[in-house]
Amino acid sequence: MIVLSAIKRVPESIKKHIQHTFKEADFLWCHGIEEAEQHLNKAEIFITYGEDLNDALIDKAKHLKWIMVLSAGMDRMPFEAIGERDILVTNVRGIHAQPMAEYALSMILQVARNAKVLYQREKEHAWDRSVPMAELSGSNMVLLGTGAIAQETARLAKAFNMKTIGVSRSGKSKSYFDETCTVEEMHTVLPEADYVVAALPSTPETSYLLTKDHFALMPARSVFLNMGRGDLVESSVILEAVQQEEISHAVLDVFEQEPLPKDHPFWKEEKVTITSHLSGISPQYVPRAFEVFERNMNAYLNNGEMENIIDTKRGY
Amino acid sequence: MIVLSAIKRVPESIKKHIQHTFKEADFLWCHGIEEAEQHLNKAEIFITYGEDLNDALIDKAKHLKWIMVLSAGMDRMPFEAIGERDILVTNVRGIHAQPMAEYALSMILQVARNAKVLYQREKEHAWDRSVPMAELSGSNMVLLGTGAIAQETARLAKAFNMKTIGVSRSGKSKSYFDETCTVEEMHTVLPEADYVVAALPSTPETSYLLTKDHFALMPARSVFLNMGRGDLVESSVILEAVQQEEISHAVLDVFEQEPLPKDHPFWKEEKVTITSHLSGISPQYVPRAFEVFERNMNAYLNNGEMENIIDTKRGY
Structure with missing residues (x-):
């Protein structure tokens, strides 16, 4: 053989x-x-x-x-x-679940703990204890998807004492999710999200599933992270949501067009953190x-x- | 009353x-x-x-x-x-345990996932999938201290599928530590450390407890993080260990002298990440x-x- x-x-x-x-x-x-x-x-x-x-x-x-x-x-x-x-x-x-879940937690911890500002202070050789710090503990994570990647992310989030809410086609309950709901019910859970983490594959059903209206429902403090597929939502919708302070930050690992073009407005937006489709690299x-x-x-x-x-x- | x-x-x-x-x-x-x-x-x-x-x-x-x-x-x-x-x-x-444990995980994830390089790429508007990524899963964390802060850090580390080894005066076994040993036995566990996390209070016994010899025992890949007290180890010892590549990175939240003086060589060292004694802020x-x-x-x-x-x- x-x-x-x-x-x-x-x-x-x-x-x-x-x-x-x-x-x-x-x-x-x-x-x-x-x-x-x-x-x-x-x-x-x-x-x-x-x-x-x-x-x-x-x-x-x-x-x-x-x-x-x-x-x-x-x-x-x-x-x-x-x-x-x-x-x-x-x-x-x-097998992408483990590195991608670590990516998600790493990135939301960075946003919660203002890592970009801290790096800036370090570069300036500046001692500054006034940079605001948030804790993950006690906050809510809404996960779009309840597959292996979302589930491993939810497991880690729960270790950080977060509440986890999964959104899927069926809305079936799954381990590591405190609650689950269907895509149609998503509007009921978005208003309580501190973190919205998208880990959906690209299928006809998920293509441009998220719209302006969904971002309008998220709290101003919320952070949106996409490590699934770039065609989940139009770039312009994310950009507007950040610029109009409908959400506080976006962490993006996937994009409608990859590599992300050098002149794309995302690069210049301070409240958008970009990684080069590397959440699954390990x-x-x-x-x-x-x-x-x-x-x-x-x-x-x-x-x-x-x-x-x-x-x-x-x-x- | x-x-x-x-x-x-x-x-x-x-x-x-x-x-x-x-x-x-x-x-x-x-x-x-x-x-x-x-x-x-x-x-x-x-x-x-x-x-x-x-x-x-x-x-x-x-x-x-x-x-x-x-x-x-x-x-x-x-x-x-x-x-x-x-x-x-x-x-x-x-009550510092929760934010300090989140700090520790946040910082070692940042080092493992090369966050400083990724920020640099973002600033350059550069798509780069070649930045090396490590996973916490499967790696070893040696914790100096087994008190509330070290224990909460160990709990989170175990959620990331890490092995946790606690070092304390008594060497008594405690929850969330796969192994524990005494300070005298520390030399036997340092050679297998991927991460050495110090969460010790300042007492006469812990003052300058760590020396050159301890850093010589740590693997070249290892990362040293101190969020306990600055007098655990002389600054010059850490600096030498990093510069001579005895360890790969140091993350420091506490210092012999605070605020860290503006001309301290730590600020300029790329392999030293500095935060301003804020691990417990929440x-x-x-x-x-x-x-x-x-x-x-x-x-x-x-x-x-x-x-x-x-x-x-x-x-x-």
Whole structure:
């Protein structure tokens, strides 16, 4: 059985561990699809970030039975060709949860504790004990989304003695949320939000889900953070909400257009904090992704239950 | 019964609540000791930050039975005169725990996620996804101290899936510490520290407890944070450790000399982050302090058990 990997720079320690764990398989470690392409016709299993496949390559991969995608985004997968051949697809949905939850807490702590002003004081060599400090403890976080990322964020928020309110399509209650409600009921919870944290994927339903009216409902003290997808809300709506002091601050990791253009007004707005779509970046990413592969490979070999199986018709 | 307060700017809502709760007492709310002094001879209970008393004032306070200090620092209290008269002293030890623990997590998240570099990129309007990001999850925190502040910090660290190791005089095990050891055993735990967080009070035993040798034991990747007292370690020792890359970063909220002099080399060192002794500052401070007063007042009136009673001989 040939397992082909197109993942670049897999640490030697991981390769060794995987090979040692699955002695029955031959692993071919390639540096990207350019190198992997020549072996596709022999591979039964293909490990990829999911951005390098197309119909022609699927056609070439005569013996392919399982594609392990080491990513959560599936928009570039040629699902039609894959579905016709009944090739199994799994991904690593959920492994962004930990770094993204740490990002969210890190950023709201920075805003609450006025980190930008403190850095400025440090640069000025100025001792200043009058910079206002807020506490997370006792404040409310409204999370848009109740999936793995939102849930891990809610878990941390609860450790900080915050109240957590989750907004989802179903409104079903979930662990680490004190309350949950449906998208239609969102207007009832926004007025009590100190922090509104968006961790929604990009789907037709979430596209431009947030409008001017939602921001008008948030308290003037509230902080909006978006680490989901940039098309959740128009840039101009966020900018207006901040400039008209409908909210006190926006922390944005995702944007309608990425990279964010150099002349975008967000860059100049002091009450907007920008990070470059890095909330999910972590040195633990590749090790965790291969842990999912390892569990799935075990299941694959032993007819067990594999995790994160993708419905090739729906694409998620 | 007259209860005299010298606390400035007590919110009206708190005054009302306290008066309403204890109808049997007459409360005199004064703006500092200058205003309070004239009433001291009538007061049975005195509420103070503990920095405004002296032997002469204690002498004046003929009917005084209890001093409620809304602070944790007791170094300016005239304990001899107080002890001779058998006046009860209580303080609000422990109420700094929440903001200080949030400070600690906020600062180590900032260092782990390279917040200073990210702010610089934002100022340059530069999209940059190559800034290295670390995760707290899976890393080790060594806490110097296992008191209320260290314990609350350890609780939050554990929520971030960190391992917590407490160092104290007794080495006794305590909640939220995976391990504890004595000060004498500290050298055995420092080599595995990703974060060394000092939350020790200033006592003869902790004064200059940390030396060059301790920093030599910390890993080059480690971050040192001091939010206890500035005399835990000489400034020059920290500076050398950072400059010689024995540690990767120092976060300092307390200093041998405060305010930190404008020409101190710390200000210029990029790997030293300075805050102006503000880790304990919180808008919740006064409300929480009066909650302690309220519980103690209930106990005082009903011969119950009061909390945080100070031994006037030892001074803590």
